[in-house]
Amino acid sequence: MAFYTLGLTFWLVIALTVVVLGIWIYGLYFNFKKWGMGSTGYQDELRNSFWLFIATWIHEAFKDGIWVFVKTLILDVLLLRRTLRRSPVRWVMHMAIFYGFLTLAALSGLGLFMDIIEHFNVLGLAHQAEMVKGFMELPFDIFGYLLLFGATVAVLRRIFLREVRSRTSAYDVVLLGGVFLITISGFYAEWLRGNAFLVGNAFANPIYAPHFSLLHTILALALFVVILPWSKYMHIIAGPLTILANRGGE
Numbered sequence: 429m430a431f432y433t434l435g436l437t438f439w440l441v442i443a444l445t446v447v448v449l450g451i452w453i454y455g456l457y458f459n460f461k462k463w464g465m466g467s468t469g470y471q472d473e474l475r476n477s478f479w480l481f482i483a484t485w486i487h488e489a490f491k492d493g494i495w496v497f498v499k500t501l502i503l504d505v506l507l508l509r510r511t512l513r514r515s516p517v518r519w520v521m522h523m524a525i526f527y528g529f530l531t532l533a534a535l536s537g538l539g540l541f542m543d544i545i546e547h548f549n550v551l552g553l554a555h556q557a558e559m560v561k562g563f564m565e566l567p568f569d570i571f572g573y574l575l576l577f578g579a580t581v582a583v584l585r586r587i588f589l590r591e592v593r594s595r596t597s598a599y600d601v602v603l604l605g606g607v608f609l610i611t612i613s614g615f616y617a618e619w620l621r622g623n624a625f626l627v628g629n630a631f632a633n634p635i636y637a638p639h640f641s642l643l644h645t646i647l648a649l650a651l652f653v654v655i656l657p658w659s660k661y662m663h664i665i666a667g668p669l670t671i672l673a674n675r676g677g678e
Contacts, residue, residue, distance in 0.1 A: 441540065441543070442544075445540060447653075451653050452653065454657075455657025455658065456665070457478055458657070459665075461481065463666075485673055488674075489673050489675070497672065499676070500676040501672060504671045504676050508522055510671075520578075521582050524574050524575065524581070525579060526578075527574065528577075529607075531571040531574075532568065535564055535567060535571070542557040542558075542560050542561050542564075545557040572614065576615065579604065579607045579608045579611055582607075583604055583605075583608055586601075586604065603655075606650075606655075610647045610648050613640055613643050616631070617640035617641040617643075619632070620632065620633045620634065620637035620640055621637040
């Protein structure tokens with residue numbers, strides 16, 4: 429999946445990146461400070477403090493030694509062992525969404541960095557940066573389809589499985605629907621540009637590609653920046669932190 433700054437102005441992408449990072453950093457600070465209000469065992473003057481939460485979490489996560497921390501990180505956070513025990517189907521779905529989303533986010537950040545190098549010809553590496561962006565297209569496609577697969581499974585489970593549908597809240601609809609729309613809009617923007625992975629020029633219409641690139645960006649920012657840090661979806665970060673602090677287990 430190609431990097432999308434070609435569909436937007438360079439400075440607009442830079443401005444959006446600064447806004448995104450600013451909101452995410454403040455969102456993390458706000459939530460860590462809020463979680464620190466419930467911490468105990470440290471000096472009173474640190475209570476209701478961002479640093480209190482960090483200190484408490486480090487103390488708990490490494491309480492049984494670094495090996496237990498690493499084991500929990502690999503088995504429970506990266507391989508989702510507990511989810512696999514409950515349901516292999518849910519495990520496949522979560523792994524696809526988890527690694528698809530994280531890898532696409534990392535590739536997007538790398539792509540933006542390469543764009544900056546190319547735009548300003550940093551250290552005379554503009555040509556090399558353009559080559560790196562070319563090599564990134566296949567991983568973008570692979571992990572994009574992986575994310576689309578996971579999001580599709582999640583949506584279908586909530587449509588066709590009565591038990592899952594009965595537990596689905598409006599929050600779930602917003603998150604899963606948002607992930608699905610973001611992924612689809614990103615693919616469609618690429619398909620419109622032509623010479624796309626798997627579909628070739630079947631949907632080629634380069635005139636409209638930049639518009640769908642912008643739509644894809646706005647949807648992603650609206651969901652993952654405006655909604656995630658300020659709603660229950662913060663569990664995407666809180667969940668792994670809790671598992672690590674508890675050294676695994678249930």
